[in-house]
Amino acid sequence: MALSDQIKNKMEAIRYQFPTEQxxxxxxxxxxxxxxxxxxxxxxxxxxxxxHLPLAKVQEVVTFYTMFNQEPVGKVHLQLCTNxxxxxxxxxxxxxxxxxxxxxxxxxxxxxxxxxxxxxECLCACGTAPVLQVNDEYYExxxxxxxxxxxxxxxxxxxxxxxxxxxxxVDSYPRGPKA
Amino acid sequence: MSxxxxxxxxxxxxxxxxxxxxxxxxxxxxxxxxxxxxxxLNEMSGDGVVDEVKKSNxxxxxxxxxxxxxxxxxxxxxxxxxxGNPKPKYxxxxxxxxxxxxxxxxxxxxxxxHMLIEGMIIAGHAIGSEVGYIYVRxxxxxxxxxxxxxxxxxxxxxxxxxxxxxxxxxNFDIFLYRGAGAYICGEETALLNSLEGKRGEPRLKPPFPAxxxxxxxxxxxxxxxxxxxxxxxxxxxxxxxxxxxxxxxGGTRLFxxxxxxxxxxxxxxxxxxxxxxxxxxxxxxxGGRALKAVIPGGASAPMLTASECxxxxxxxxxxxxxxxxxxxxxxxxxxxxxxxxAASILLKFYEHESCGQCSQCREGSHWLxxxxxxxxxxxxxxxxxxxxxxxxxxxxxxxxxxxxxxxTGPALSSIKKFRHEFEEHIRLGRCPHKHVLVAQxxxx
Ligand SMILES: Cc1cc2nc3c(=O)[nH]c(=O)nc-3n(C[C@H](O)[C@H](O)[C@H](O)COP(=O)(O)O)c2cc1C
Ligand code: FES
Numbered sequence: 001m002a003l004s005d006q007i008k009n010k011m012e013a014i015r016y017q018f019p020t021e022q023x024x025x026x027x028x029x030x031x032x033x034x035x036x037x038x039x040x041x042x043x044x045x046x047x048x049x050x051x052h053l054p055l056a057k058v059q060e061v062v063t064f065y066t067m068f069n070q071e072p073v074g075k076v077h078l079q080l081c082t083n084x085x086x087x088x089x090x091x092x093x094x095x096x097x098x099x100x101x102x103x104x105x106x107x108x109x110x111x112x113x114x115x116x117x118x119x120x121e122c123l124c125a126c127g128t129a130p131v132l133q134v135n136d137e138y139y140e141x142x143x144x145x146x147x148x149x150x151x152x153x154x155x156x157x158x159x160x161x162x163x164x165x166x167x168x169x170v171d172s173y174p175r176g177p178k179a
Numbered sequence: 180m181s182x183x184x185x186x187x188x189x190x191x192x193x194x195x196x197x198x199x200x201x202x203x204x205x206x207x208x209x210x211x212x213x214x215x216x217x218x219x220l221n222e223m224s225g226d227g228v229v230d231e232v233k234k235s236n237x238x239x240x241x242x243x244x245x246x247x248x249x250x251x252x253x254x255x256x257x258x259x260x261x262x263g264n265p266k267p268k269y270x271x272x273x274x275x276x277x278x279x280x281x282x283x284x285x286x287x288x289x290x291x292x293h294m295l296i297e298g299m300i301i302a303g304h305a306i307g308s309e310v311g312y313i314y315v316r317x318x319x320x321x322x323x324x325x326x327x328x329x330x331x332x333x334x335x336x337x338x339x340x341x342x343x344x345x346x347x348x349x350n351f352d353i354f355l356y357r358g359a360g361a362y363i364c365g366e367e368t369a370l371l372n373s374l375e376g377k378r379g380e381p382r383l384k385p386p387f388p389a390x391x392x393x394x395x396x397x398x399x400x401x402x403x404x405x406x407x408x409x410x411x412x413x414x415x416x417x418x419x420x421x422x423x424x425x426x427x428x429g430g431t432r433l434f435x436x437x438x439x440x441x442x443x444x445x446x447x448x449x450x451x452x453x454x455x456x457x458x459x460x461x462x463x464x465x466g467g468r469a470l471k472a473v474i475p476g477g478a479s480a481p482m483l484t485a486s487e488c489x490x491x492x493x494x495x496x497x498x499x500x501x502x503x504x505x506x507x508x509x510x511x512x513x514x515x516x517x518x519x520x521a522a523s524i525l526l527k528f529y530e531h532e533s534c535g536q537c538s539q540c541r542e543g544s545h546w547l548x549x550x551x552x553x554x555x556x557x558x559x560x561x562x563x564x565x566x567x568x569x570x571x572x573x574x575x576x577x578x579x580x581x582x583x584x585x586x587t588g589p590a591l592s593s594i595k596k597f598r599h600e601f602e603e604h605i606r607l608g609r610c611p612h613k614h615v616l617v618a619q620x621x622x623x
Binding site: 014017018019020022023024025026027029030051057060061064065066067068082083084085087088089121122123124125126127128129133136137138169173174 | 267276277278279280281282284285316317318319320321323324327354355356357358359360361362373374375376377378379394435436437438439443444445474478508510512516521524525528531532534
């Protein structure tokens with residue numbers, strides 16, 4: 001796979017914002033992950049070529065940042081915060097709930113490829129804890145009842161074409177100046 | 180304890196919180212938005228702005244509480260490279276909000292993005308910079324979209340870009356950069372590395388960012404709330420801002436209250452509000468339970484016991500109380516909380532987030548997380564407690580950045596102030612609270 005024209009155009013649109021080419025690396029990786037869902041070895045090679053960087057520079061960045069998935073994830077990535085304020089508000093129970101319902105542990109993907117479950121650190125929405133990030137979207141003030149409702153809704157959506165846009169913002173980073 | 184006497188109309192940043200559409204430029208301009216920026220660009224010198232900010236006693240809201248005017252005055256006037264060509268200067272906004280318990284920058288970016296932009300325009304003029312970057316944590320997609328829209332609006336009005344506000348030759352633009360999930364990138368030099376497309380590893384200081392910052396150029400890094408406080412200072416005067424706080428710290432703060440209170444959320448109050456009053460202001464401890472402990476300034480701030488909570492929340496008062504005002508994240512814990520488990524959760528966080536550059540921090544945070552986990556699960560020994568202090572002693576002040584110091588905050592304070600709970604875990608060989616919890620569930 002080569003970098004899509006859409007990604008290349010996005011990069012050209014923001015190139016003027018930075019004095020170095022290397023600064024485009026993280027925006028580029030975000031753009032790739034948005035399109036493909038994860039950052040493969042191949043994607044790293046393509047990124048290195050596109051930005052004229054040694055492959056090692058790309059690899060060390062991909063492995064440093066937790067948001068870059070180094071393996072494919074499910075259609076819906078569930079990231080539950082279990083840090084202090086969420087824990088004080090019952091995130092532990094929610095985690096057990098999800099593990100039981102999906103029959104997976106943290107870091108694992110369901111057999112049907114629908115869900116990946118991860119435990120994450122503070123999402124900085126502690127005032128509305130506990131918080132679950134569903135792809136890009138935060139669901140806050142959760143309880144076991146609300147979580148079950150949410151999961152039922154997601155299950156239903158995944159059976160339709162809506163499943164492909166769950167928690168994904170259309171107008172998202174990176175983008176250049178408005179035409 | 181007393182009710183807080185601070186009318187909503189005195190708020191600096193969130194004055195119009197209850198109104199809709201505060202994120203739109205139309206609303207912002209209807210409430211004197213961009214008045215300060217216009218005045219600064221037309222009437223004030225850069226030094227004039229720096230003086231005004233110095234007089235306001237504004238101190239950085241990112242964690243360290245460094246005086247903002249002073250930081251701006253460190254920026255070189257006409258930096259030149261080896262060949263004598265002028266160097267660009269960069270203004271950088273730290274919007275990597277990541278300190279557990281903190282969620283105020285999110286509110287500003289979602290609801291008052293123009294206040295941030297105006298603050299940056301003013302700061303850009305003060306330090307003589309034509310380019311600003313806003314580094315937003317990667318998970319904040321909603322905030323990123325909100326700020327991008329506001330930047331578009333400001334550009335369309337001619338407030339950002341070339342010849343801003345119609346002034347020939349006055350250029351200033353802002354670009355947004357999305358982080359990718361690393362708490363350490365909130366540390367300003369790690370942030371600068373990340374902005375350059377590198378691993379977010381902190382840099383040795385000196386040189387400080389004012390000399391060698393983003394892309395090797397002189398740079399100034401401030402927090403979102405710091406910038407958002409600036410338009411008010413210019414518009415209403417430094418004296419008014421200074422009068423709101425203490426002698427050494429002016430203005431209000433956005434306190435983020437979470438955990439066991441009736442009404443968690445962001446509350447803008449005078450910077451030196453009393454902690455017990457603040458808790459009362461949030462409806463008190465949830466369910467009428469007794470207070471056990473408070474972390475007053477984000478996860479890195481040492482805990483206070485209930486009896487230590489009669490304290491003002493400004494930087495100096497909290498420092499005197501042996502903790503810190505940090506990021507303004509106030510985490511409230513009621514009597515049902517197991518402090519050992521709470522500390523263990525915080526240490527797991529630090530273990531996960533250590534960037535791994537310095538061995539004291541990489542190994543230390545790993546060992547601490549394991550030891551707290553072991554004690555919580557009943558496998559600890561009394562020698563562990565002394566060993567923990569020893570590890571902390573080898574971490575604080577021994578590393579490139581202040582992350583290692585941050586780790587010791589919860590580690591040392593929990594043991595010092597709740598030692599009996601640790602000893603009980605060790606004596607019983609289990610967590611006493613886990614039992615209580617099960618019993619409560621059976622009752623319910
Ligand atoms: C481990 C660590 C994490 C930090 N995280 C943040 C953060 O998320 N946001 C922030 O504004 N400052 C953070 N800081 C503080 C910054 O290094 C820096 O002091 C601040 O952005 C300066 O802005 P101010 O002067 O306006 O406070 C952190 C510092 C350390 C050591
Ligand atoms: S602790 Fe979960 S969002 Fe902060």
